[in-house]
Amino acid sequence: METTIDLWSLFVGKLMKLLVHILLSQAIASVSMTILIQTSSVLIPSLDRVVPKYLNVVNSSSF
16 A cells, blocks of 8 residues: 555655646746847847737736
């Protein structure tokens, strides 16, 4: 019985660690994408009209 509980807690612990890793990776990717888009809009003036609309979609759907 204790072995089952130990295996279950080990499984849940690894699952939580994986979930935290995925969420952290998604947050880093979202910030990186935002920085890249803003940098591109500064370098390419024609993107100034597109970027605000795209950032609203990306930021609202990321989390």
